Amino acid sequence: MTSQNTAPTAEDAVDASVGLLRLATAGSVDDGKSTLVGRLLHDSKSVLSDQLEAVERVSRDRGMDEADLALLTDGLRAEREQGITIDVAYRYFATARRRFILADTPGHVQYTRNMVTGASTAELAVVLVDARNGVVEQTRRHLAVAALLRVPHVVLAVNKMDLVDYDEAKFASVANEFTAYATELGVPDITAIPVSALRGDNVVDPSAHMDWYGGPTLLEFLETVEIGGQDEHGPARFPVQYVLRPQSDDEFRDYRGYAGQVASGVFRAGDPVVVLPSGARSSIAGIDRLGASVDRAQAGESVTLRLADDVDVSRGDLIAPAEDAPAATQDVEATVCHVADKPLRPGDRVLLKHTTRTVKAIVREIPYRVDIQTLEKQASPGELHPNDIAHVVLRTAQPLALDPYAAGRRTGSFLLIDEADGATLTAGMAGPAFVDGRGGEQGSVTERCR
Numbered sequence: 001m002t003s004q005n006t007a008p009t010a011e012d013a014v015d016a017s018v019g020l021l022r023l024a025t026a027g028s029v030d031d032g033k034s035t036l037v038g039r040l041l042h043d044s045k046s047v048l049s050d051q052l053e054a055v056e057r058v059s060r061d062r063g064m065d066e067a068d069l070a071l072l073t074d075g076l077r078a079e080r081e082q083g084i085t086i087d088v089a090y091r092y093f094a095t096a097r098r099r100f101i102l103a104d105t106p107g108h109v110q111y112t113r114n115m116v117t118g119a120s121t122a123e124l125a126v127v128l129v130d131a132r133n134g135v136v137e138q139t140r141r142h143l144a145v146a147a148l149l150r151v152p153h154v155v156l157a158v159n160k161m162d163l164v165d166y167d168e169a170k171f172a173s174v175a176n177e178f179t180a181y182a183t184e185l186g187v188p189d190i191t192a193i194p195v196s197a198l199r200g201d202n203v204v205d206p207s208a209h210m211d212w213y214g215g216p217t218l219l220e221f222l223e224t225v226e227i228g229g230q231d232e233h234g235p236a237r238f239p240v241q242y243v244l245r246p247q248s249d250d251e252f253r254d255y256r257g258y259a260g261q262v263a264s265g266v267f268r269a270g271d272p273v274v275v276l277p278s279g280a281r282s283s284i285a286g287i288d289r290l291g292a293s294v295d296r297a298q299a300g301e302s303v304t305l306r307l308a309d310d311v312d313v314s315r316g317d318l319i320a321p322a323e324d325a326p327a328a329t330q331d332v333e334a335t336v337c338h339v340a341d342k343p344l345r346p347g348d349r350v351l352l353k354h355t356t357r358t359v360k361a362i363v364r365e366i367p368y369r370v371d372i373q374t375l376e377k378q379a380s381p382g383e384l385h386p387n388d389i390a391h392v393v394l395r396t397a398q399p400l401a402l403d404p405y406a407a408g409r410r411t412g413s414f415l416l417i418d419e420a421d422g423a424t425l426t427a428g429m430a431g432p433a434f435v436d437g438r439g440g441e442q443g444s445v446t447e448r449c450r
Contacts, residue, residue, distance in 0.1 A: 024118040027128030028138040036197035043204035046093035113339035147185035236265030238319040239355035257304035276401035277328035280311040316357030328399035338384040351417040360397040405429035
């Protein structure tokens with residue numbers, strides 16, 4: 001690391017074509033999450049020199065012999081002590097093999113709801129556990145949120161291995177307990193890695209103290225884990241964000257296009273499609289992207305679709321393949337995580353925001369709440385409080401083209417919003433709470449603790 005900030009050189013630049021991994025970190029208070037994130041950024045050379053100098057200076061002022069890497073991320077802790085609202089902090093870093101967007105979520109139990117924000121777009125979650133304490137209630141809560149949001153990959157980082165003399169049996173005990181609970185939740189892929197964030201063991205560089213472990217370091221796993229899949233290979237879905245009708249000159253006088261971002265799957269020119277909730281049918285006459293016509297558009301791309309017929313399409317409508325479209329419905333059953341301080345009760349009138357569409361809805365019933373410790377269903381809880389995970393039944397004023405969340409994270413999710421002040425009340429996922437870990441949809445569970 002140089003002593004002053006310099007602009008990146010061509011050699012330092014990361015190839016923009018390398019993949020992007022969105023990940024979220026979670027851990028109980030004092031499990032060492034700030035230090036782990038700081039170590040990951042520092043050892044991967046992703047910290048600017050002036051940031052490092054500031055950390056070193058503050059560490060010396062506190063009488064420390066080495067830089068306290070937790071200071072790289074402890075801004076949120078200082079904010080919390082001052083009573084400032086806490087939100088997820090996003091950090092970008094990159095290596096030669098992959099780019100990363102890291103959602104750093106708070107560890108206190110009252111901010112568990114913020115993990116919903118951080119993990120909602122994540123393809124991987126790193127759940128930190130103190131090797132001395134093992135799996136605690138907050139660990140289970142974070143794992144439940146990851147399972148609820150169908151995060152494809154979960155990494156168990158058993159931290160502070162230096163404080164248990166790098167004991168293999170202790171690591172295996174924590175990994176086995178974590179894996180057993182994750183299996184009950186139906187988490188499809190689990191990887192356990194023993195680390196010491198303070199000493200740098202198995203974070204970026206392999207540990208010299210754990211020769212019994214033959215798996216990847218945390219960074220190596222992040223660089224090589226398979227990413228993508230559901231959005232690209234899922235059913236094609238296109239929520240309409242804006243109708244383009246220039247009528248400004250002769251060239252575009254008859255132009256009518258529907259702009260938005262492909263939520264999942266692939267659309268191709270000529271594909272027969274249906275517009276929901278109206279049910280009007282047409283085909284794709286053309287696809288425009290960045291001022292040019294293209295033959296196809298895939299998940300994540302912002303494009304404009306042109307249809308062969310003059311059908312009635314407006315913001316909030318969903319364009320889908322004619323033969324693989326979701327059924328429009330006004331009756332919604334979903335699993336929710338309540339995020340507001342204001343309780344949610346049966347009979348409450350709310351707004352439901354699904355992709356680009358917002359409709360009025362009423363909470364008809366809350367059949368049960370999930371006990372995070374036991375996964376038991378507590379029948380008829382009466383009302384939901386912050387961090388509660390429950391099953392709800394809703395009735396909407398207008399039909400929605402809603403996918404099961406397991407089939408599509410973007411088109412299967414929604415928000416419940418307070419009609420009075422526009423505050424977000426609840427994050428919802430259409431369908432059952434968790435995949436059955438004993439069969440059904442659950443995939444293979446792998447535990448790397450060789």
